[in-house]
Amino acid sequence: MRLNKRNLGMPLFCIWLIMTGLVQLVSVPIPALGTILALLAIASGALILLDR
Structure with a gap:
């Protein structure tokens, strides 16, 4: 899979x-995992919205 700057939101x-699916299936002891997932969701949503 090629990652280019025009299609970074979808990956x-x-x-x-x-x-998010793995967190529900497996107990993962990563501190601040909710914050990491929230930031990842905001970044991907913004990039998809901006069509990048």
Whole structure:
């Protein structure tokens, strides 16, 4: 998969979806995981909205 600057929002969104699903299935002791997921969601949403 090639990552270019024009299509960065969609891979970030995919990573967010995978991480959110894994958190529900597996107990992961990562501090501030909710904050990390929130920032990832905001970044991917903004990039998709800006069509980047």
